[in-house]
Amino acid sequence: METRELICTGCPLGCPLTVTLEPGGPVVKGHTCPRGEAYGRSEVLDPRRTVTSTAAVIGGRQARVPVKTAGAVPKDRIRDCMEAVRRLRVAAPVGLGDVLLPDCAGSGVALVATKTVERT
Amino acid sequence: MRTTDIVIIGGGPAGLAAALAAREAGVSDLLILERGNELGGILNQCIHSGFGLHTFREELTGPEYAARYMDRVLAENIPFRLGAMAVRVTADRRVTYISREEGLETVQARAVVLAMGCRERPRGALSIPGSRPAGIYTAGAAQRLMNIDGYRVGREAVILGSGDIGLIMARRLTLEGARVKLVAELMPYSGGLKRNIVQCLDDFGIPLKLSHTVVDIHGRDRVEAVTVAAVDGQRRPIPGTEERVPCDTLLLSVGLLPENELTREAGAAMCAATGGPVVSDRLETDLPGIFACGNVLHVHDLVDYVSQEAALAGESAAAFVRSGGGETGRRVRVAAGNGVRYTVPQFIGVDRMAEAAVVRFRVTDVFRDVCVRLSLDGRELTRRKKRALAPGEMEQMTVTRSDLAEARADSVLTVELEA
Numbered sequence: 001m002e003t004r005e006l007i008c009t010g011c012p013l014g015c016p017l018t019v020t021l022e023p024g025g026p027v028v029k030g031h032t033c034p035r036g037e038a039y040g041r042s043e044v045l046d047p048r049r050t051v052t053s054t055a056a057v058i059g060g061r062q063a064r065v066p067v068k069t070a071g072a073v074p075k076d077r078i079r080d081c082m083e084a085v086r087r088l089r090v091a092a093p094v095g096l097g098d099v100l101l102p103d104c105a106g107s108g109v110a111l112v113a114t115k116t117v118e119r120t
Numbered sequence: 121m122r123t124t125d126i127v128i129i130g131g132g133p134a135g136l137a138a139a140l141a142a143r144e145a146g147v148s149d150l151l152i153l154e155r156g157n158e159l160g161g162i163l164n165q166c167i168h169s170g171f172g173l174h175t176f177r178e179e180l181t182g183p184e185y186a187a188r189y190m191d192r193v194l195a196e197n198i199p200f201r202l203g204a205m206a207v208r209v210t211a212d213r214r215v216t217y218i219s220r221e222e223g224l225e226t227v228q229a230r231a232v233v234l235a236m237g238c239r240e241r242p243r244g245a246l247s248i249p250g251s252r253p254a255g256i257y258t259a260g261a262a263q264r265l266m267n268i269d270g271y272r273v274g275r276e277a278v279i280l281g282s283g284d285i286g287l288i289m290a291r292r293l294t295l296e297g298a299r300v301k302l303v304a305e306l307m308p309y310s311g312g313l314k315r316n317i318v319q320c321l322d323d324f325g326i327p328l329k330l331s332h333t334v335v336d337i338h339g340r341d342r343v344e345a346v347t348v349a350a351v352d353g354q355r356r357p358i359p360g361t362e363e364r365v366p367c368d369t370l371l372l373s374v375g376l377l378p379e380n381e382l383t384r385e386a387g388a389a390m391c392a393a394t395g396g397p398v399v400s401d402r403l404e405t406d407l408p409g410i411f412a413c414g415n416v417l418h419v420h421d422l423v424d425y426v427s428q429e430a431a432l433a434g435e436s437a438a439a440f441v442r443s444g445g446g447e448t449g450r451r452v453r454v455a456a457g458n459g460v461r462y463t464v465p466q467f468i469g470v471d472r473m474a475e476a477a478v479v480r481f482r483v484t485d486v487f488r489d490v491c492v493r494l495s496l497d498g499r500e501l502t503r504r505k506k507r508a509l510a511p512g513e514m515e516q517m518t519v520t521r522s523d524l525a526e527a528r529a530d531s532v533l534t535v536e537l538e539a
Contacts, residue, residue, distance in 0.1 A: 007315065009319050011315070014318075049319065054167060066182075068169060096184065114167065114184050
């Protein structure tokens with residue numbers, strides 16, 4: 001049976017996890033909280049990451065607005081999300097939490113602003 | 121001269137949390153002095169997520185975490201000045217600052233909270249030989265250039281030092297289309313958080329070369345390559361292990377230094393191990409009414425702990441404004457014992473301490489399966505088992521007032537590791 005050694009990225013504790021791929025689904029050991037168990041399962045079944053970057057702002061007090069995917073996207077879609085952010089131009093003002101792309105690069109997850117940028 | 125109850129120097133996470141706590145404790149006459157052009161400090165350029173897990177039970181980006189505090193500061197109408205740099209603090213709590221609007225201005229404060237943060241160790245502090253081409257940045261400077269100003273800092277990078285900012289920048293550069301050749305770390309272990317090694321290096325197949333350093337920088341106008349070599353147990357480069365790595369950018373993530381020029385000039389006693397002032401459990405320096413918190417006190421790896429610590433400094437400053445202070449009574453020294461590099465606070469004023477005090481510390485090396493032991497004059501108070509400890513991860517223990525009930529005026533509280 002396949003086992004994988006992981007480090008949980010759920011919080012800064014970084015618990016070492018051992019995930020065994022049992023027929024009934026992955027079994028996680030070594031976690032110290034429910035987040036850790038969820039991380040261990042999803043990391044072997046469907047690894048996901050939150051993507052953060054910055055997008056160009058037109059007419060804002062700052063040249064860039066920081067952005068993130070509102071949830072984690074599948075790991076193999078990170079590049080596509082980055083490309084979508086690169087093509088994006090946002091007109092100021094931008095508010096924290098504003099949805100900039102409802103479905104970022106077909107990942108099913110929205111792209112939102114993580115900061116308010118006022119107009120010049 | 122203008123007077124203010126509490127002047128807070130620095131509008132980053134520490135300054136904001138200190139101001140809010142002071143306001144909550146009933147002090148209305150506050151002033152935050154911020155050198156930059158916005159509040160939030162370094163959080164503004166930390167666009168990655170992972171902040172606030174302890175405080176808000178959710179994973180926020182740096183700007184989002186800062187906004188939670190900034191919104192409250194605005195809602196509470198706490199006065200702040202932007203573009204205002206404190207240039208002098210005196211032991212009797214006069215704060216002089218400069219700004220475009222006011223020129224040179226001095227405020228007499230009843231209490232001062234130092235929250236100036238830290239800065240990066242630069243190339244000049246490392247004595248790497250080689251020329252001085254463009255393309256050498258501290259990791260935080262590169263982070264600012266990319267995330268705030270929107271510049272691309274390079275196409276092929278080598279990162280020296282595996283501190284968290286270096287690791288975060290390795291991922292950031294990679295996502296923006298640059299190639300990070302390797303991260304070289306002088307020590308046999310990383311100085312960054314484990315989670316950052318996983319999600320910033322392992323995710324992208326970026327090699328981390330432990331016990332390696334950069335011994336030469338090549339290029340005249342722009343970096344063309346660096347020479348990386350293995351080091352021995354004394355951190356000396358091993359001849360014959362040199363490898364030339366072509367790149368156009370070298371990022372340095374080699375440590376943070378608390379920015380304490382004002383603190384030293386004020387005459388506060390300093391701690392060599394932290395680079396910050398010596399403080400009591402109320403985070404008061406040895407200058408009555410001057411408190412310190414956040415990265416100016418000691419470098420943190422988690423902003424959540426900065427906010428907690430700063431809230432205590434704000435409360436303590438408010439208490440000082442209300443009822444005066446300075447330490448009186450029994451003063452227990454907190455000592456860093458076996459395996460412990462430093463503690464904050466460095467002493468506890470037992471007769472006026474709160475119900476419990478948090479002692480934060482860092483260890484000297486990587487340890488597995490050890491006990492952290494707290495003892496008063498050799499008598500054990502508490503011990504806690506730890507599966508793994510690393511110098512890059514701050515630890516904490518709590519000591520209660522009843523633990524210290526029998527302390528004498530010259531007692532020593534020791535934090536140490538035991539196998």
